[in-house]
Amino acid sequence: MDKGSPRAIHLRDYAPPAWLIDTVDLAFDLREGATLVTSRLGIRRNPARAGEGPQPLVLDGQDMELLTVAVDNRLLTSDDYAQGPESLTIPAPAGETATVEIVTRIKPEENTALEGLYKSSGNYCTQCEAEGFRKITYFQDRPDVMAKYTVRIEAERAKYPVLLSNGNLVDQGESADGRHWTRWDDPWPKPCYLFALVAGKLVHIEDHFTTRSGRDVTLRIYVEPGNEDKCGHAMESLKKSMKWDEDAYGLEYDLDIFNIVAVGDFNMGAMENKSLNVFNTKYILARPDTATDMDFLGIEAVVAHEYFHNWTGNRVTCRDWFQLSLKEGLTVFRDQQFSADMNSAPVKRIQDVQRLRQVQFAEDAGPTAHPVRPESYIEINNFYTPTVYEKGAEVLRMYHTLLGAAGYRKGIDLYFARHDGQAVTTDDFLAAMRDANPDVSVDWEQFRRWYAQAGTPVVEGEGRYDADAKTYTLTLRQTLAPTPGQPEKLPMLVPVAMGLVGQDGQDLPLRLAGEDAPAATERVLLLTEAEQSFTFTGVASKPVPSLFRGFSAPVKLRFAYTDGDLTFLMANDSDAFNRWEAGQTLAAKIILGLVADRAAGRDMVVPQGFVAALGKALDRAGEDTSFAALALSLPTESYLGQLMEVIDVDGIHAARDLVKAAIGRTHRNALLKAYRDNADTGPFSVSPEAIGKRSCKNACLAYLMAAGDEEGRRLCLEQFRTAAGMTDVITALMLIADSDMPEREDCLAAFADKWKGEALVMDKWFSIQAMASHPDTVKRVTALLSHPSFSIRNPNKVYALVGGFSSNPVCFHAADGSGYAFLADRVIELNALNPQVASRMVKAFARWRKYDGERQAAAKVELERIAHTPNLSRDVYEIVARSLE
């Protein structure tokens, strides 16, 4: 690892390119083993770098065979240009403009990294974000080079009847030897990371959308034959997204055609290539019997996300990859808003916060912590992170909170008015938000720290009620711990949406000392100092504060609530998010108390007060079943681990299981009743009501199973055997797989037998087994590597089995280190095949220092073993090096 450690790239080194590329004309001659790519570039000196004299044209390129280079139609010899391992330098052309023609040969069939041009079940497809275009042809592979593309694709007709690229199909025809071609023209200038090509044997479904200005857009979803019946939900989601973006943001689609192609081998979720989105099949294919409610909602969100990128990402793109959150944070926020509007807003908010805490807070607390806008990277693919995406979305939400819906929209409008067609920075975005709202008094320089400072702020709160003066003083203190490379931090600007709940359960009017305006019952306090106090006047009796309503800032709140305060808020808070939050806080407190008891050798006794409070949530289940399902669920083991100084793997598992069992036993009858009340959801639908009923029913079933209840087990088996929808089948199977029921093996085998032909369903089967908390899990997972449905080359399979196992809170962290050794073996294997996937897997080691000494030692051995692997990729190197620092 020491020899020639990869070098970091720094934001401070950014310089505009010496040359601009205005036009790109590509010709692909697709042939097994030898695809020819001819690229004709119309280049122009960059006026931004005038005065610097003639500059050579330096192009990026990797894993290709360079055949010819010509400048202004004059063929160069290899003495004329310089070829490095990852670059091609062409001496400065004489004029202001020039034409450069480059021919390269590539082998997509051998591309296992799934970046650039590759094959997925016999079809050609591309993935260019972030830096895959340089594996197709030599180019200035950076997002601030925007060009208009024309593309000609030629291939054998029988094997590749469908030939697609960005923009409009302008011509097509036959050529010799059973080959055919198409020609595409994309009128919108774009960075090369949005280029796409697909060639294969595909079928499609078609629909139409008429934009508000009357443009008829043809919508197509291409899939492998046999999957046509699983595209309907994705198509409906696309149409809803197009309509929503017009209504909510005033943004309309800008071409006559929008294509989606679903491929089975894809590193990520999906990709927003201009008018030719390429999707992981996981986010397109769904039928009630094959996909869960979560899958349906995931499809709706990801289809929307990629569609929304057409404006936030494509029309306005990133200047450099440090600005990634400019497009991702904004687009995630937009897809969250969309899903909230399509479904239940509080439920969506709770799910988003659960995810943020589970993955982003964990990242912020470990060795790979980085700001929303990073300062440096070794491999940009490592920065498609929860911080850039999910925390980035929280930053957008804070603009929205600070400016209000109307002010936020003004800022968005100004952003597009200023920057349409440009490649810009998060500072440009902030400036648009600021300039569109001159009357809003926010210190925008301070707000900017949300982009610059890594780590999750901790806000400690304290309340003092003065019964004589009738005042309530809330004191808030913020701290931000050091993160790698950032030893000192400055106070953040933290919006605190809050209310004071009176003893009757009603929100009290909020009047700060010195104010006389009519008082609202909810408001947003601005915490800007390290410590600040807010005194409310006219407070008739001692209130319980409800802080960070709707999770108004991505922080950790510490407030000394009593169990009584928390049960009170669970029942009375007018903010649904905080009703849920109060339950989670209480549950965490109880479970961690039990963990401490166990560690001290005391008996664990589940407090009845908590069990009773959950019973109340169960009684109210009928009012809002989706919310009830969330209110009934306990914090995950991994989230509980984050709350501990040293994670007590077995203690957390034992305590949480004990609480689950106690709830299942105490509320047996109410759980059985709620299960039955919600069993019938009528004809299949993914309406919020139907999903709510299923999630509530299944939450009840989980408690009955945790208690080992005979009737619960019977219902679970029956549900597994007879349910029509995948949500119910898979939940039952998961509960059975996690139990010691004698039917366990038979059920798993029956499921595999039924679904062996459906790759996405088999992924669920792999992950259920990988995540089961059984002593034999590591053995079983090892055996499953040789299952005929498994392939180490397919990212979805790896994420299901290897990723599933590495998120297993108990078995992955087995004290004997067997889980760590298993993962290290897979990382080393994947490093040679697909560095991006390898790197995503190795991240499971990142928080190794949070575990006890024995586990730390075992993890360190494995991290060092990976570090010493020959030919370690930049991707894996960067994560491992940081983890060991």
Ligand code: PHE
């Ligand atoms: N840009 C994609 C998205 O967020 C994600 C992605 C990144 C896909 C890199 C592939 C490669 O929608």
Ligand code: ZN
């Ligand atoms: Zn995105």
